Amino acid sequence: MTVTLDCRICGGTLHEFFDFGRQPLADAFVTPGDASEEFFHRLAVAMCASCTMVQLLEDVPRERMFRTDYPYLSSGSTAMQEHFRATARYFLDRELRDPGDLVVEFGSNDGIMLDTVARAGRRHLGVEPCAGVAQAAAAKGIRVRNAFFEESTAADVAATEGPAKVIYAANTFSHISYVDSVFRGVDALLAPDGVFVFEDPYMADIIERTSFDQIYDEHFYFFTVRSVQAMAAHYGFELVDVEHLPVHGGEIRYTVARPGARTPSPAVARYLELEKVGRITERSTLDRFASNIESLRATLRGLLERCRDEGRSVVGYGATAKSATLTNYCGIGPDLVSFIADSTPAKQGTLSPGSHIPVRSPEAFADPYPDYALLFAWNHAEEIMRKESRFRDRGGRWILYVPEVRVL
Numbered sequence: 001m002t003v004t005l006d007c008r009i010c011g012g013t014l015h016e017f018f019d020f021g022r023q024p025l026a027d028a029f030v031t032p033g034d035a036s037e038e039f040f041h042r043l044a045v046a047m048c049a050s051c052t053m054v055q056l057l058e059d060v061p062r063e064r065m066f067r068t069d070y071p072y073l074s075s076g077s078t079a080m081q082e083h084f085r086a087t088a089r090y091f092l093d094r095e096l097r098d099p100g101d102l103v104v105e106f107g108s109n110d111g112i113m114l115d116t117v118a119r120a121g122r123r124h125l126g127v128e129p130c131a132g133v134a135q136a137a138a139a140k141g142i143r144v145r146n147a148f149f150e151e152s153t154a155a156d157v158a159a160t161e162g163p164a165k166v167i168y169a170a171n172t173f174s175h176i177s178y179v180d181s182v183f184r185g186v187d188a189l190l191a192p193d194g195v196f197v198f199e200d201p202y203m204a205d206i207i208e209r210t211s212f213d214q215i216y217d218e219h220f221y222f223f224t225v226r227s228v229q230a231m232a233a234h235y236g237f238e239l240v241d242v243e244h245l246p247v248h249g250g251e252i253r254y255t256v257a258r259p260g261a262r263t264p265s266p267a268v269a270r271y272l273e274l275e276k277v278g279r280i281t282e283r284s285t286l287d288r289f290a291s292n293i294e295s296l297r298a299t300l301r302g303l304l305e306r307c308r309d310e311g312r313s314v315v316g317y318g319a320t321a322k323s324a325t326l327t328n329y330c331g332i333g334p335d336l337v338s339f340i341a342d343s344t345p346a347k348q349g350t351l352s353p354g355s356h357i358p359v360r361s362p363e364a365f366a367d368p369y370p371d372y373a374l375l376f377a378w379n380h381a382e383e384i385m386r387k388e389s390r391f392r393d394r395g396g397r398w399i400l401y402v403p404e405v406r407v408l
Helices: 078-094 114-119 131-139 151-161 179-189 203-209 225-234 266-278 283-309 322-330 378-387 389-393
Strands: 014-024 040-048 054-056 102-106 123-127 164-170 190-201 238-245 251-257 314-317 372-375 397-400
Touching (some): 014 283, 078 114, 078 164, 078 378, 102 114, 102 151, 114 123, 123 151, 151 164, 151 179, 164 179, 179 190, 190 203, 203 266, 203 283, 225 238, 225 266, 238 266, 283 314, 283 322, 283 397, 372 378, 378 389, 378 397, 389 397
Parallel strands (some): 102 164, 164 190, 314 372
Antiparallel strands (some): 190 251
């Protein structure tokens, strides 16, 4: 692990504003009886006093996080399937009009976005470091390279494929601490009139909704429009558009281009002003965010302890990466949540990272239904509650904790 007190972007001074303590790898589910090798790290988050980029103080080696058996599949959610199909159509309509245009997606996962592009007959390439999900994409006929996206990878792609009209990343760019190498790679691969488009969790939404569970090892940076504008300029690019997205509790889709290649959208100035008025990057705002995190922990633990003391059964729903931060920071274990129901086969039969709550199939959720279900996958609440409508019909109640603890 690398620990730094200087901003990874501009070298400015970092000011720590919250420490979640000792945390496991968020997606490293544990085989029962085999927890001795579990990896832990300090999860602390800070903001740069110069460029305002929010970032972790420690980065975990990428090979530990993005392994061959990485369990997350983008296509596992109906809502995300629809989102990525719409994203592909957006690129096809606006950027990939010529059959010879190339789109390169890094962190392409199981090819959920590129599948639509491929079906439209456009040139494409996924760059995916996790062998298992890369193989899942290849099985669909997606052209994919099993590698990390960095300067050397991008240069090789440029030499073999030519320039890319679009370079895209979804919930990936914020995972990468070495953004200098990524931007050099973008510079080597991007066509003169091309765009680098990435979408990631929006720090303003995280603060407003107290969705602190989005802070975990894989999320190294937490972007705002101001910090992305500064980052792009630092590496010789220009932020030309921003769009707010409702997925994953609130994200921004950023569009970056070579300076002067595109006319910046009015949305950039509008969001910069909104962030200024909202004081998103001021210390007082971050201090209030920290206080809200502590308050939410106390409220949620108190509710779960009352359920336990009253003999009420509580089951978790959705063995998400972000639930690792919540369960470990809040001290939630099998004594408070008996198991977690999850539809991902690779997670079933394992224990959740750090907290060691058993993970079972969704069928176990209804055998029998618990009194309460703690919804870890809160960003898919509508889809899950619709799917599990019988739970409510049978008298079950959902516990949500974003933006505050409440029972439905």
